[in-house]
Amino acid sequence: MKRSLPPLVSLRAFEAAARHMSFTLAADELCVTQSAISRHIKNLETHYGLKLFNRLTRAIELTPQGARLFDVVMRSLDQIETVARELTGARSSRSLLVSILPTLAWTWPSAWASRQASGHARARRASTW
Numbered sequence: 001m002k003r004s005l006p007p008l009v010s011l012r013a014f015e016a017a018a019r020h021m022s023f024t025l026a027a028d029e030l031c032v033t034q035s036a037i038s039r040h041i042k043n044l045e046t047h048y049g050l051k052l053f054n055r056l057t058r059a060i061e062l063t064p065q066g067a068r069l070f071d072v073v074m075r076s077l078d079q080i081e082t083v084a085r086e087l088t089g090a091r092s093s094r095s096l097l098v099s100i101l102p103t104l105a106w107t108w109p110s111a112w113a114s115r116q117a118s119g120h121a122r123a124r125r126a127s128t129w
Contacts, residue, residue: 006047011073013040014052018062018070 013036016026023037030037045052052066062070 006044010040010044010047012077013037014044015070015073015077017041017053017060018066019074021060021062023060 013026013030013032016029017023017037020026020029023041024034027034027037041052048065048069050065051063052069053060054063
């Protein structure tokens, strides 16, 4: 049986807007425009056939249905994030490769070396010509 769920990106936009009580702050967090957040919210409201937010002059507030959805979406996203961390072994896969001229290699910050030694960052240095 096919699930009738809205897009995850719309649920993420809704969760951020509800958490911040601001479409603008949600947009900043997700690196999208405020109008993109508004469209996602409108799509969710169309999908469910009800209002999720009351739009006031300079503010928004969750409707009772929106508050219920927010609680479920927030917990669900938290669970997905927890499982994703468990599956990846809670290790950071981010690394940084810095390529610099040999004449500048001596300026390599010792802070990176100490962070790498403590396991908080992985970094490699490569001298280039």
